[in-house]
Structure formats: C-alpha cells, structure tokens
Amino acid sequence: METFIGHIKTPQDALIIFEACRRGMLHRVKRRLSTKERMNIQSGSIFAFDEGEAGMRRWTDGRTWSPSRVLGSFLTYRELDTKRRPRRHSTHSSSSSSSQDGGIACSYKANGLIKQSFSICTASNQKMHLISYYSKADVIHGHLTLPSMDPNLNKIVIPKGFYPELNPLDTSGGHSATLHLMMKASIDKQQQQQQQQQQQHQQQYTNGSIWKPYPLQAEDARQLEALKTQLRI
Numbered sequence: 001m002e003t004f005i006g007h008i009k010t011p012q013d014a015l016i017i018f019e020a021c022r023r024g025m026l027h028r029v030k031r032r033l034s035t036k037e038r039m040n041i042q043s044g045s046i047f048a049f050d051e052g053e054a055g056m057r058r059w060t061d062g063r064t065w066s067p068s069r070v071l072g073s074f075l076t077y078r079e080l081d082t083k084r085r086p087r088r089h090s091t092h093s094s095s096s097s098s099s100q101d102g103g104i105a106c107s108y109k110a111n112g113l114i115k116q117s118f119s120i121c122t123a124s125n126q127k128m129h130l131i132s133y134y135s136k137a138d139v140i141h142g143h144l145t146l147p148s149m150d151p152n153l154n155k156i157v158i159p160k161g162f163y164p165e166l167n168p169l170d171t172s173g174g175h176s177a178t179l180h181l182m183m184k185a186s187i188d189k190q191q192q193q194q195q196q197q198q199q200q201h202q203q204q205y206t207n208g209s210i211w212k213p214y215p216l217q218a219e220d221a222r223q224l225e226a227l228k229t230q231l232r233i
Contacts, residue, residue: 047131
C-alpha cells in the first residue's frame with residue numbers, strides 16, 4: 001500500500017516522490033487506509049496522496065502523536081504511548097522521554113515511530129501531501145534508502161514551474177511552500193486587477209468620458225469669492 005519504502009530527508013526527496021507518481025512510476029494513495037493497513041505501517045513507510053483524487057484532506061493512521069514540531073522542511077510528530085495515561089508535569093522531576101504541553105506531560109512510546117509531513121500546491125492547483133514514518137535507529141544506521149539515492153528514481157528531473165521553488169537541500173518547507181504559492185497567486189491577481197483598472201482609466205480618458213470641471217459662470221465665481229472672504233481664505 002505504501003508509495004515508497006525509504007526515508008525523506010530533503011524537499012528534493014519529496015518532490016522526486018511526487019514526480020515519480022505523476023509519471024506513473026509510483027502510485028499515490030487514493031483512499032483511507034484500512035485497519036489492517038494501518039497496523040502494517042512501519043519505519044520506512046511513505047505515502048503520497050492528492051487531496052482531490054483521494055477525497056481526503058487529513059491523513060489518519062489510528063495512532064496517537066505528539067503536537068507537531070517544525071524540523072527543517074517538515075512538520076514532525078513523535079508517537080505517544082497510549083497505554084500510559086497523560087500525567088501532570090512536576091517541577092521536581094523531569095524526563096527526556098516526555099513532552100509537556102499546557103502543563104500536561106505525555107510519554108513517548110518506547111521505540112516508537114516519528115512521523116513527518118510535507119505538503120505543497122502545484123501550478124495546476126493540486127494539493128499534494130506526503131506522509132512518512134521512520135525510527136531514529138534506522139536513519140542513524142542508514143537502513144532506509146533516500147529517493148534521491150534510489151537507482152530507479154535518482155535520474156528524475158523535477159520540471160521547473162510545476163512545483164513551488166524550494167531549496168533542494170532545506171529552506172522553507174512543505175507547509176511554508178503552500179503558503180508561499182498562495183501568497184504569490186494573490187499578489188499576481190492584485191497586480192492583474194491594478195493593470196486592468198489602469199487600462200480602463202486610460203481608455204476612459206481617451207474617449208473623453210473622464211469627468212472634467214466646467215468653467216465657472218460669472219455668478220458662481222462671485223459666490224465662491226464671497227465664501228472665501230467669509231472664511232478668510
């Protein structure tokens with residue numbers, strides 16, 4: 001069911017997965033995972049999906065995760081231990097295996113997975129998402145292959161203009177990339193509207209439809225002078 005087995009390290013790795021799916025070399029997820037498929041998620045599982053095609057905006061895997069954290073170009077989550085109830089954080093003790101939010105400490109699952117997400121909006125307005133899972137040990141020991149190092153995928157050239165421009169090593173990240181593209185589209189639309197207004201204004205001026213002040217009549221001029229005198233102008 002996975003789109004790819006490996007590890008996503010950089011935005012370039014994520015774009016390679018998206019492009020491989022677009023070319024039919026890999027398959028996108030087109031529905032929610034079944035209960036059995038969720039149970040089979042393991043370190044190295046990578047899933048890519050298109051919001052419109054899959055009919056879902058939010059990814060669900062049946063697991064409990066910590067609040068999101070920004071790590072480089074990705075939003076990351078750590079798997080929590082659901083067998084242990086959240087406990088209130090004590091100022092007298094601390095633990096490296098717990099996360100505190102709002103005064104509540106939640107225990108990380110021993111040997112639990114790390115989930116990372118990456119999202120972009122393409123030039124054709126496709127909202128693409130990539131969800132990957134890995135363990136620290138597998139990454140440290142190099143057990144997972146990067147798409148950019150895979151012999152079947154490392155020759156893929158990302159087409160310019162189709163995906164948001166990102167530093168292939170690490171800069172803004174997926175969630176920021178989507179925002180950047182949306183802001184750029186908004187700015188482009190505003191500039192286009194301003195150009196249209198300027199063209200309409202120029203056309204009206206050329207046709208003589210722009211309002212022009214008429215010369216004052218003698219009586220009007222006299223009343224205006226009288227008003228200025230009263231106001232001591």
